[in-house]
Amino acid sequence: MKAFFTLVCILLSTSSFATEQAEQLFNQLKPSLYQIKLIDKASGEKSSIGSGFQISEDGMIATNYHVISSYALHPKKYRVEYLDSQGNKGDLTLLSVDVINDLALVRRSVEQNMPFFKLSSSAPHKGEQIFSLGNPHDLGMIVVPGTYNGLKKESFNERIHFTGSINSGMSGGPVVNKQAEVVGVNVATSGDGIGFLVPHDKLVNLYKGFMEKPPETIALQMAEQLTSSQDKLISAILSSPWHSKQLGDKGLIPIIDVPYIRCWGDSNADKTDALILTAVANCSLDENTYISSRFFTGAMEIEFRTMQAKDIGANKFYHLYQQQISRAGAGNRADKDNVTEYQCHHDLVMPQSQAINNKTIFCTRAYKKFPDLFDVLYLSASIDKEKQALVSHFTIAGISQSNALAFTRQFMEAVSWK
Amino acid sequence: MEIIIEEISRNHKLLHRHKLTKAQINIGRDYHNDIILADPHICPSHLSVDLIDGQWHLTDNQTVNGSFIENINEKKHSADNHIVHDGDVITLGKSQLRILFTDHPVEPTVAFSPFESFINLMRHPAILLLSITLFTLIAGAVFYLNTPTEINFSQLLVPTLGMALGFAFWPAGVSLVSHLNKHDARVMAQFGISFAFFNIMWFTDLLESVAAFNSASGSIAPIFIVMSSIALAFSLFWLNGYIGFHMPAKRRIIVAASMTILLFGGSYVVQYSNKPEFNPRPQYNSTIMMPSFLVASSSSVDKFVKDSEKLFERTQKAARKD
Numbered sequence: 047m048k049a050f051f052t053l054v055c056i057l058l059s060t061s062s063f064a065t066e067q068a069e070q071l072f073n074q075l076k077p078s079l080y081q082i083k084l085i086d087k088a089s090g091e092k093s094s095i096g097s098g099f100q101i102s103e104d105g106m107i108a109t110n111y112h113v114i115s116s117y118a119l120h121p122k123k124y125r126v127e128y129l130d131s132q133g134n135k136g137d138l139t140l141l142s143v144d145v146i147n148d149l150a151l152v153r154r155s156v157e158q159n160m161p162f163f164k165l166s167s168s169a170p171h172k173g174e175q176i177f178s179l180g181n182p183h184d185l186g187m188i189v190v191p192g193t194y195n196g197l198k199k200e201s202f203n204e205r206i207h208f209t210g211s212i213n214s215g216m217s218g219g220p221v222v223n224k225q226a227e228v229v230g231v232n233v234a235t236s237g238d239g240i241g242f243l244v245p246h247d248k249l250v251n252l253y254k255g256f257m258e259k260p261p262e263t264i265a266l267q268m269a270e271q272l273t274s275s276q277d278k279l280i281s282a283i284l285s286s287p288w289h290s291k292q293l294g295d296k297g298l299i300p301i302i303d304v305p306y307i308r309c310w311g312d313s314n315a316d317k318t319d320a321l322i323l324t325a326v327a328n329c330s331l332d333e334n335t336y337i338s339s340r341f342f343t344g345a346m347e348i349e350f351r352t353m354q355a356k357d358i359g360a361n362k363f364y365h366l367y368q369q370q371i372s373r374a375g376a377g378n379r380a381d382k383d384n385v386t387e388y389q390c391h392h393d394l395v396m397p398q399s400q401a402i403n404n405k406t407i408f409c410t411r412a413y414k415k416f417p418d419l420f421d422v423l424y425l426s427a428s429i430d431k432e433k434q435a436l437v438s439h440f441t442i443a444g445i446s447q448s449n450a451l452a453f454t455r456q457f458m459e460a461v462s463w464k
Numbered sequence: 465m466e467i468i469i470e471e472i473s474r475n476h477k478l479l480h481r482h483k484l485t486k487a488q489i490n491i492g493r494d495y496h497n498d499i500i501l502a503d504p505h506i507c508p509s510h511l512s513v514d515l516i517d518g519q520w521h522l523t524d525n526q527t528v529n530g531s532f533i534e535n536i537n538e539k540k541h542s543a544d545n546h547i548v549h550d551g552d553v554i555t556l557g558k559s560q561l562r563i564l565f566t567d568h569p570v571e572p573t574v575a576f577s578p579f580e581s582f583i584n585l586m587r588h589p590a591i592l593l594l595s596i597t598l599f600t601l602i603a604g605a606v607f608y609l610n611t612p613t614e615i616n617f618s619q620l621l622v623p624t625l626g627m628a629l630g631f632a633f634w635p636a637g638v639s640l641v642s643h644l645n646k647h648d649a650r651v652m653a654q655f656g657i658s659f660a661f662f663n664i665m666w667f668t669d670l671l672e673s674v675a676a677f678n679s680a681s682g683s684i685a686p687i688f689i690v691m692s693s694i695a696l697a698f699s700l701f702w703l704n705g706y707i708g709f710h711m712p713a714k715r716r717i718i719v720a721a722s723m724t725i726l727l728f729g730g731s732y733v734v735q736y737s738n739k740p741e742f743n744p745r746p747q748y749n750s751t752i753m754m755p756s757f758l759v760a761s762s763s764s765v766d767k768f769v770k771d772s773e774k775l776f777e778r779t780q781k782a783a784r785k786d
Contacts, residue, residue, distance in 0.1 A: 319613070319614060321612065321613065321614060357614075360754040360755070360756075361609060361754050362608065362609050363754070364752055364753055364754045365609040365610050366610075366612050367752060368750055368751065368752050369610070369612065371750050371752070372750040373745070374745075374746065374748075375744070375745045375746075376744055376745065376746070380744065381742065381744070382741065382742035385744075385783075386779045386782040386783045386786070387742065387743050387782070388743075388745070388746035388747065388779075389775045389778050389779050389782075390681065390746050390747065390748035390749075390775070391680075391681050391682075391768075391771055391772050391774070391775055392680060392681045392748055392749055393680035393681070393762075393763050393767075393768050393771065394678070394680070394758075394760055394761075394762040394763060395762055395763050395764070395765060395767075395768045396762035396763075396764070397764075397765050398764070398765065403758075403762050404762075405677070405750075405751075405752050406768060407746075407748045407749075407750070408768070408772040408775065409746035409748060409775070410772075410775045410776055410779055411746075411779055412776070412779035412780045412782065412783040413783065414783045414786055417780070417783070418780075420776060420779065423746055425748075425750075427750075427752055429677075429752055429753075429755060429758060430755055430758075431755070432754060432755060447773070447776040450776075451769050451772065451773065454769060454772070455765060455769050458765045458768070458769075459765060
């Protein structure tokens with residue numbers, strides 16, 4: 047009985063300790079936390095808000111790229127402003143960005159050395175309690191305790207899986223361990239109390255890079271980051287094993303064996319009145335690099351579809367089949383200011399294996415602000431079987447010409463009939 | 465001396481022709497006249513034409529609305545005491561008369577066009593029925609092939625007959641216009657020719673698909689087929705004009721060409737005006753047909769990749785332009 051009582055006491059004390067600790071941490075860190083506002087110069091009103099935290103005594107503040115993206119792209123239209131815990135306001139200058147990891151460094155002017163967040167030197171342990179700080183929905187600074195659950199393995203660019211609710215407006219806020227050291231930066235939520243954080247080492251790299259050599263211009267820096275990121279991704283994909291897998295009765299499709307490309311399947315086998323039996327495999331890269339609210343890049347989708355005519359002739363089958371392939375669209379959101387219109391090329395193509403004959407369409411559009419990057423779209427439809435078809439399709443956003451063509455070549459050779 | 469007096473419409477189309485041998489001709493609304501006109505603006509005894517010393521003189525009998533000489537070169541003037549020339553046009557009331565002498569020159573004989581025998585074949589009831597049936601069957605087949613769900617005969621019947629009726633409006637309309645213009649409508653010939661051409665157009669549609677399916681982008685075969693459908697439309701309009709309206713060959717060509725431009729240019733303008741300023745979707749040719757329509761040989765992956773390279777240069781150039 048006595049032992050039980052002690053146990054209850056310990057349990058109670060740890061939970062109250064956590065709350066107390068959060069409170070203590072918050073009070074200790076409050077002076078280095080900021081709300082970051084983007085002010086539209088013409089209207090004088092804020093156009094977006096986020097959080098930020100000071101990481102050096104001389105006024106350097108870290109936040110998310112997406113919080114200040116409008117300013118990075120249109121510096122004449124906006125200005126960036128901070129609001130600290132005492133209600134002081136001031137202007138910020140943009141120093142450096144990391145679009146791939148959604149980070150940005152800005153600076154405020156300081157009169158004397160100020161307290162700042164220390165960046166952790168090591169990653170937390172799985173299950174460790176960590177605390178996310180930020181200003182959700184402009185409601186005031188809050189602290190959200192949660193759990194570190196390691197890196198999200200389905201993601202090509204590392205993200206911490208955080209169990210704890212992150213809301214919009216908290217973007218750019220720090221996540222600290224019990225020692226008040228920054229272990230990550232709030233970046234996204236998938237709802238249901240699951241949040242994603244940028245690991246602190248990305249911020250360390252950005253900071254060090256800036257101290258060594260500040261970027262010439264933000265636009266150039268972004269272009270370099272996008273180019274090297276797609277280089278890294280495509281060379282990883284091209285050097286990974288491509289397994290041949292059967293789709294439908296006779297189709298052979300490549301499945302790229304990397305954890306960050308995940309596939310889903312569907313078919314209409316349950317629809318008894320369908321004229322065509324269809325099986326679809328859909329694979330995609332879980333990345334979508336934010337450039338602006340109307341322009342995302344970095345996405346990759348691959349889709350395979352087999353079709354088998356049920357009670358219809360070849361002529362009708364091909365008419366319906368054509369309707370299926372006539373409306374392919376881009377895999378990423380992009381607007382007139384950022385990309386050109388697509389230009390397409392089509393031909394009848396047979397791979398070296400001669401195991402399939404396709405009508406193949408390849409389209410591309412160029413990026414206007416990042417030269418040498420393109421969105422590509424590929425669509426290939428088999429035309430050699432009377433009542434069977436295999437469609438292979440992919441879109442890749444933000445890829446260089448040589449990578450796009452190398453991927454296309456490998457992909458074209460990998461799709462065939464059994 | 466004989467004289468010919470023609471009643472003509474306002475746009476100088478012949479309504480009636482009178483050949484007279486009298487030396488005095490009376491024209492008016494009452495029944496004593498040699499030429500009786502029903503126009504209420506004409507007086508009962510309106511105008512007389514008299515042969516005096518080998519010349520015809522006009523006399524206006526002090527009428528309410530007068531008689532006037534229409535002359536292209538001069539202003540219109542009163543017809544009273546006018547000496548008639550060959551081809552003079554006289555306005556009385558709201559009617560017009562043209563006076564011709566027997567030595568008035570006539571146009572050279574128009575030979576039957578080589579199309580005449582084709583037109584005669586197409587207007588034959590059996591052939592006409594065959595064309596319309598063929599058209600309806602093809603329309604039905606096209607509906608059937610493009611319907612993604614199961615469909616029965618009666619579901620096909622309505623849109624198919626609707627389409628045949630819709631297309632029948634064209635020859636019917638041309639016939640009506642030709643009839644209203646006091647030409648011989650030749651309804652059967654209009655229908656025969658129009659449906660024959662509609663059927664040829666189905667065929668060029670098929671050819672267009674085969675060409676698009678079998679060629680790579682940048683090939684001229686599809687352009688050639690498009691040109692041929694423009695030529696077909698022109699021929700149809702020309703024949704519609706030939707059957708329904710008597711007009712000089714030059715004018716017929718101009719009319720047919722303008723209608724062709726209106727049709728193709730119009731649809732181009734509609735497409736162009738519907739085009740958004742920026743299209744985020746790719747525009748590509750997705751024509752595929754069943755393997756029996758495949759005649760071209762396929763390219764290698766190498767060639768395809770090499771051809772695709774050019775797109776990157778082209779889009780980059782477009783990006784730099786903005």
